[in-house]
Amino acid sequence: MNKAIQTVSFALLLTMFSLSMVRADMAVGPEVFVVPVVFGGIVIGVIALIAWLIIRKIKKKNASKSNK
Amino acid sequence: MNKKRGILFKNLGVYGLTHGLVDATCIALIFASLSRYSLKAEYFFTLIILYNVLAFGTQPLFGFITDKIQKPRGTALFGLLILIFSLIIFFISPLFTIILLGLGNALFHIGGGTISLNLTPKKATAPGIYVAPGTIGLLVGGLYGKSAIFSIIPIFILLVISSLFVIFTKIPKIDYKERKNYKIYNYLELIIILLLLSVAVRALVGSLIFFPWKTNFILLIFLTLGIFLGKSLGGVFADRFGWIKVGVISLVVSSILLAFGANNYVIGIFGIFLFNMTMPITLVAISNTLQGKPGFSFGLTTLALIAGALPAFSPLKNILNNSLFILITILVSASLLYFALKRLNR
Numbered sequence: 457m458n459k460a461i462q463t464v465s466f467a468l469l470l471t472m473f474s475l476s477m478v479r480a481d482m483a484v485g486p487e488v489f490v491v492p493v494v495f496g497g498i499v500i501g502v503i504a505l506i507a508w509l510i511i512r513k514i515k516k517k518n519a520s521k522s523n524k
Numbered sequence: 525m526n527k528k529r530g531i532l533f534k535n536l537g538v539y540g541l542t543h544g545l546v547d548a549t550c551i552a553l554i555f556a557s558l559s560r561y562s563l564k565a566e567y568f569f570t571l572i573i574l575y576n577v578l579a580f581g582t583q584p585l586f587g588f589i590t591d592k593i594q595k596p597r598g599t600a601l602f603g604l605l606i607l608i609f610s611l612i613i614f615f616i617s618p619l620f621t622i623i624l625l626g627l628g629n630a631l632f633h634i635g636g637g638t639i640s641l642n643l644t645p646k647k648a649t650a651p652g653i654y655v656a657p658g659t660i661g662l663l664v665g666g667l668y669g670k671s672a673i674f675s676i677i678p679i680f681i682l683l684v685i686s687s688l689f690v691i692f693t694k695i696p697k698i699d700y701k702e703r704k705n706y707k708i709y710n711y712l713e714l715i716i717i718l719l720l721l722s723v724a725v726r727a728l729v730g731s732l733i734f735f736p737w738k739t740n741f742i743l744l745i746f747l748t749l750g751i752f753l754g755k756s757l758g759g760v761f762a763d764r765f766g767w768i769k770v771g772v773i774s775l776v777v778s779s780i781l782l783a784f785g786a787n788n789y790v791i792g793i794f795g796i797f798l799f800n801m802t803m804p805i806t807l808v809a810i811s812n813t814l815q816g817k818p819g820f821s822f823g824l825t826t827l828a829l830i831a832g833a834l835p836a837f838s839p840l841k842n843i844l845n846n847s848l849f850i851l852i853t854i855l856v857s858a859s860l861l862y863f864a865l866k867r868l869n870r
Contacts, residue, residue, distance in 0.1 A: 490838055490839065492569060492570040492573040492574075492837075493573060493834060493835075493837050493838040495573075496573045496574075496576070496577045496581075496830075496834055496837075497831075497834055499577050499581060500577060500581050500827065500830060500831050500834065503581050503582070503584060503585065503827060504827060504831065506584075506585065507584045507585075507820075507823075507824060507827060510584070510588055510820065511712070511713060511716060511814070512713075514702070514814060514817065515712050515713070517702070518702060518703075
């Protein structure tokens with residue numbers, strides 16, 4: 457159950473941070489206005505992945521602690 | 525009790541007002557750079573993206589580091605110093621000015637945000653009041669940066685004064701104690717994802733909504749006040765009447781008002797007021813989920829903000845800007861918030 461929840465939440469996270477890149481090909485307008493947005497999305501995506509790893513680390517660290 | 529109240533009001537005053545000043549400084553210098561260097565539209569647009577990615581996207585990383593070193597006031601002060609330095613760089617390079625503005629803004633937000641989360645621990649009141657003045661700052665700074673009387677001197681003086689207030693204002697005790705909440709431990713990631721998605725979706729819609737009457741200066745002021753009051757009162761009402769009640773109902777009602785009434789300034793302003801009330805709720809909910817990590821929690825919300833708003837910077841905006849999309853996405857945000865807060869038992 458726990459693994460399923462984790463898988464679902466990871467999938468949601470990837471979906472969320474792919475928003476900026478999804479259907480970019482549908483964009484109407486000069487390419488020059490899309491490129492910075494796509495690069496910005498990539499940077500945000502990388503930071504999001506790092507944040508995700510930090511959250512996982514926090515959870516693992518707390519697994520060994522008892523609630524005070 | 526009086527001492528605690530004193531710390532509360534002093535810190536809210538200092539960090540709230542400085543937050544407004546920081547946002548005003550950033551947007552003023554951005555617009556002033558545009559005119560000073562006669563930047564081409566494409567390059568200016570790229571700089572805007574760069575600024576937003578730095579100012580919002582780096583906050584989780586700075587928040588994580590601030591939580592490690594446990595020096596939020598130092599982080600806020602460092603941010604202010606970078607902004608003061610950017611006033612000099614403004615005369616040399618627009619690119620490095622933007623980089624410094626983004627980093628300085630991020631650092632101050634994390635420092636001030638960490639402190640605000642500990643002024644009314646586990647409650648949404650103080651963080652909402654801390655964040656709200658940024659809206660006023662954006663309006664004032666934007667007007668000042670575009671005006672013919674723009675000068676860095678008043679900004680420099682105000683930043684120095686604010687820095688002194690930050691140095692000499694006693695901050696509350698920051699709770700860095702990590703605790704395992706057995707009730708939500710198995711759902712930790714899910715709750716965070718739901719809350720961040722709610723923030724991202726709200727940010728997207730907020731960037732898409734078009735108010736045709738915004739060109740009227742008086743109505744623009746009222747719109748800004750609506751956002752300001754929504755953010756500052758949202759936490760107060762939520763703590764008083766219940767997070768789920770206030771958060772979800774305000775979003776549901778705002779979805780109808782903003783989807784179908786944005787052309788009317790009364791409906792639009794009221795809608796945006798309700799729309800912004802959930803901001804402090806999601807912020808504190810994430811902080812309560814990741815106990816002992818106030819800086820990192822604060823940074824996660826701003827990361828979600830820019831992730832959600834980014835598509836609105838692209839020509840995708842033309843496709844997404846319609847009443848049905850706005851209605852559905854706000855309702856999605858409301859349901860995400862509902863499920864997350866239900867899990868948190870708020």
